[in-house]
Structures are given as C-alpha cells and as structure tokens.
Amino acid sequence: MLKNAKVLVVDDDVDVLLAVKMLLRPEVKEIVTEKNPEKIPGLLSQTSFDLILLDMNFKSSLNTGNEGIFWLRKIREADKNVAVIMITAYGDIDLAVRSVKEGANDFVLKPWRNEKLLFTMEEAIERSVNNQDTKGKGQKSDNKKSSKSSKNDLNTILGESEVMQEIFYKIGKIAPTDANILIMGENGTGKGEIARMIHQKSYRSEQPFVNVDLGALTESLFESELFGHKKGAFTDAREDRAGRFEAASNGTLFLDEIGNITLPQQAKLLTVLQNREVVRVGTNNPIPIDIRLISATNSKIYEMATENRFRKDLIYRLNTIEIHLPPLRERGEDVIVLAEFFAGNYAAKYNKANLFIDEKAKEKIRKYAFPGNIRELQHCLERAAIMAESDVITARDLDFSSSIEGPKIIDVPVSLKIEEIEKNTILKAIEKHDGNITKAAKELGITRTALYRRLGKYEI
Numbered sequence: 001m002l003k004n005a006k007v008l009v010v011d012d013d014v015d016v017l018l019a020v021k022m023l024l025r026p027e028v029k030e031i032v033t034e035k036n037p038e039k040i041p042g043l044l045s046q047t048s049f050d051l052i053l054l055d056m057n058f059k060s061s062l063n064t065g066n067e068g069i070f071w072l073r074k075i076r077e078a079d080k081n082v083a084v085i086m087i088t089a090y091g092d093i094d095l096a097v098r099s100v101k102e103g104a105n106d107f108v109l110k111p112w113r114n115e116k117l118l119f120t121m122e123e124a125i126e127r128s129v130n131n132q133d134t135k136g137k138g139q140k141s142d143n144k145k146s147s148k149s150s151k152n153d154l155n156t157i158l159g160e161s162e163v164m165q166e167i168f169y170k171i172g173k174i175a176p177t178d179a180n181i182l183i184m185g186e187n188g189t190g191k192g193e194i195a196r197m198i199h200q201k202s203y204r205s206e207q208p209f210v211n212v213d214l215g216a217l218t219e220s221l222f223e224s225e226l227f228g229h230k231k232g233a234f235t236d237a238r239e240d241r242a243g244r245f246e247a248a249s250n251g252t253l254f255l256d257e258i259g260n261i262t263l264p265q266q267a268k269l270l271t272v273l274q275n276r277e278v279v280r281v282g283t284n285n286p287i288p289i290d291i292r293l294i295s296a297t298n299s300k301i302y303e304m305a306t307e308n309r310f311r312k313d314l315i316y317r318l319n320t321i322e323i324h325l326p327p328l329r330e331r332g333e334d335v336i337v338l339a340e341f342f343a344g345n346y347a348a349k350y351n352k353a354n355l356f357i358d359e360k361a362k363e364k365i366r367k368y369a370f371p372g373n374i375r376e377l378q379h380c381l382e383r384a385a386i387m388a389e390s391d392v393i394t395a396r397d398l399d400f401s402s403s404i405e406g407p408k409i410i411d412v413p414v415s416l417k418i419e420e421i422e423k424n425t426i427l428k429a430i431e432k433h434d435g436n437i438t439k440a441a442k443e444l445g446i447t448r449t450a451l452y453r454r455l456g457k458y459e460i
C-alpha cells in the first residue's frame with residue numbers, strides 16, 4: 001500500500017526533510033516535503049495525500065499552545081481520511097498521546113529507526129483505508145495504536161512465548177478489519193478463545209458473537225440451524241425461526257469444526273457466503289446477511305482438499321487470513337504461565353488461597369507433551385489442586401496417566417462395571433483418533449458436547 005501512497009512531510013528542520021526524502025523516495029509513489037506549516041492548507045487543496053508526516057515541535061511565530069496539534073486540527077478540517085503520523089521528540093510523549101486523541105493515527109519518536117518509520121506508515125495507511133471501507137456501517141473507528149498484546153489486555157488469554165506474541169500482534173492488526181479468518185490448531189489449543197478475542201477487538205464487539213459447533217450438528221439440523229426455517233418446513237418446525245447467520249447479524253459468526261462438514265453441506269455454505277444472503281428452509285426469500293466470519297478446525301483441511309474431501313473454493317472463502325495456533329508443547333514457558341494461572345483459579349475454587357506449584361512439579365509439566373493441549377493442562381491442574389495436601393502442588397499431585405494419550409490407557413484393567421467400561425471405551429476411542437475429540441465422538445456415536453460431558457464426569 002505504501003508503494004501507491006502520496007506522502008507529505010512537514011518539518012521545519014531541513015535535515016529531517018532531506019533524510020525522510022532519501023528514505024521514502026524508493027518506497028512511495030510521490031513525496032512532497034515542506035518546511036513551512038502555513039503552506040499545508042494550500043498543499044492539501046492541490047493534492048490528495050494518503051499520508052502526512054507532521055512535526056509536533058515547530059519553532060515559529062504562531063502562539064497556539066502547540067503548533068503540531070494546531071496543524072493537525074487544520075488537516076482534519078480539510079481531510080478526515082488522510083493518515084497523519086506525528087513526529088515528536090522523546091520528551092513530548094504526553095503531547096504525542098494527546099495528538100492521537102485529537103485524530104492523529106500514530107506518532108514516531110525522533111530519532112527513529114527507518115524500518116520502524118516505514119512500518120508505522122504502512123500500518124497507518126492500511127488502517128485509514130480500512131476505516132474508510134467500513135464507514136457508514138455505524139462502527140466505531142479504532143485509532144488506537146495496535147501493539148504487541150499481552151495478557152493484560154486479553155484478560156485470560158495468556159501467552160508470553162514469541163510465537164503467541166506474534167499471533168496476538170497479528171490479531172491486533174486484523175481484528176478491526178472485516179476479513180474472514182480461519183484458525184487452525186489441534187484440539188484444546190484455544191481456537192475458540194482466539195475467535196472471541198478477535199470479536200472483542202473488532203468494531204463489532206458490541207454486537208453478537210455466535211458460536212456454532214458444526215461437529216455437533218446432525219445432517220438434518222445443519223441447514224435449519226444455520227439458515228433458519230419457516231413454520232411447517234419439516235415435522236419439528238413449530239414456528240418460524242431465524243438461523244445462526246441471522247442471529248449473528250452485524251456481529252461475528254464463529255463456525256467451529258468446519259473440517260467436519262460433508263461436501264453437500266460445504267456447497268450450501270459456499271452459496272451463502274458467495275451471495276451474502278440466506279434462505280430459510282421452506283421459503284424462497286433471500287435475507288441479506290452482514291456478518292464477520294471466523295472458522296476453526298483441527299483437521300488438515302488442505303490435505304482434505306487434495307483428496308477432494310473439502311472444497312478448495314470454500315477454503316478460499318474462509319481463509320482471507322489464517323492463524324495457526326501452535327500446540328502447547330511448542331509454546332515454551334507458556335505452559336508454566338498457564339499452569340500457574342489455572343492453579344490460581346482453582347486455588348480460589350477449592351479454598352487453598354496460597355496454592356503454588358513447586359519446582360519439581362513444574363519440571364514434570366515442562367517434560368510432558370500435553371496432547372490435549374491447554375484443555376488437558378487445565379483439567380490436570382484442577383485435579384492437582386484437589387489432590388494437593390497443603391498449599392503446594394507437588395509432582396505427585398500431577399497425574400498425567402488419565403490423560404488422553406497416557407500409556408496407562410492401554411493397560412486399563414478389565415472391569416464389568418458399566419461406568420468403567422464406558423470410561424475405557426471413551427479413552428480407547430480418543431486414543432485411536434490421536435486425541436481428536438470430534439472423530440472420537442463420531443466413532444462413539446455421540447455428539448462432541450456429550451463426549452465432553454463424559455470427559456468431565458470421568459475426570460479424563
């Protein structure tokens with residue numbers, strides 16, 4: 001985008017102007033530099049700029065409190081859409097922050113690193129284009145600086161590893177757009193949490209977030225659940241009912257387990273996404289839909305596409321942006337951060353106020369692969385919190401043997417108690433499908449929700 005941009009730089013320091021000109025000439029379409037801010041209105045009336053770099057600290061005659069803010073306001077009066085980046089000295093951060101509140105897109109501190117300046121410019125242009133694209137839909141425009149997110153602004157979504165920080169950073173950038181997002185990752189890696197986070201950080205955050213577990217929908221329910229139905233359209237249709245697409249109107253629709261739908265279902269979904277309208281079962285009236293679509297899967301969807309089990313054209317509808325969530329075992333020390341977080345939660349639940357994890361227990365956690373990822377870690381810490389005799393979780397309190405891939409699964413003693421048989425059957429099904437809950441549920445002939453309920457019941 002920067003390549004096509006017309007850029008104006010206003011600074012009363014000619015050395016700065018020269019340096020910026022040298023830097024930007026190969027990077028942008030057109031660059032105009034100006035020493036005198038009084039010329040800004042004239043320049044804006046002649047040329048439509050995409051971005052203005054504006055100094056905050058002119059040493060000139062006007063007495064306006066701060067000239068940078070004064071000229072920023074003038075720019076905004078003339079052009080609401082142009083991206084404006086303030087150039088400021090280190091001592092003036094408060095002022096720079098004020099300028100962002102006054103309508104600047106961002107600021108850079110002098111002296112800057114060239115890559116940082118280019119990056120900030122690219123980002124500002126992208127964001128202002130996105131804001132223009134979505135104007136008129138009644139959204140809040142988001143001029144806040146998107147930065148590497150941490151647990152502080154994500155509440156419970158933890159991740160300090162580089163790989164998670166990159167993901168949070170990416171989310172900061174894509175959330176305010178309307179791009180469709182496909183989240184891929186093993187079971188329990190937090191795909192649902194990430195989808196919710198994207199919604200919360202989008203301009204649709206005050207509108208509904210509708211979650212549909214496609215793996216739990218039976219063939220016959222698929223259409224009416226997603227697209228709605230008319231009274232009498234089929235035996236159980238006792239009244240007119242809107243589907244999940246309509247329920248998510250102006251908000252976000254999260255289609256979980258997208259890899260589990262059949263080819264005919266894929267075709268129906270594709271039609272809706274292409275036409276951006278749904279037709280309730282039993283009617284002929286198309287209803288326009290305005291949703292942001294996030295999908296997730298733990299299936300190898302590209303492999304499925306090469307085997308003709310998943311439509312490529314549907315993938316391209318879903319994956320404008322892809323997020324690959326790494327398994328917990330590839331997130332370094334995050335496993336400990338998360339373990340401590342869960343220990344803290346369960347400390348409150350089980351009245352062990354000062355509960356902590358000792359070093360040997362942490363070592364044991366680090367060495368284990370957690371095939372069930374964060375969900376498995378969470379269950380494990382809950383059991384440990386219950387087992388811990390005092391306020392310390394020791395290695396002995398951590399029992400990975402009942403985990404979904406633990407070796408003891410194979411050695412389960414034969415029993416004729418119905419509950420034990422059920423538990424063992426579940427364990428075997430999960431093991432057979434490498435921890436894939438959806439496939440295990442299918443094999444067992446129950447829904448994922450029913451399977452999760454049983455996992456809870458048997459503390460698996």
Ligand SMILES: Nc1ncnc2c1ncn2[C@@H]1O[C@H](COP(=O)(O)OP(=O)(O)OP(=O)(O)O)[C@@H](O)[C@H]1O
Nearest residue numbers: 156157158186187188189190191192193298374375
């Ligand atoms: N980064 C995180 N910080 C804290 N808790 C997390 C994080 N990621 C996931 N969790 C928790 O882990 C559990 C599993 O997360 P979630 O259901 O989002 O995973 P998933 O990948 O969607 O799983 P599935 O594929 O089985 O649907 C949830 O209880 C969630 O709250």
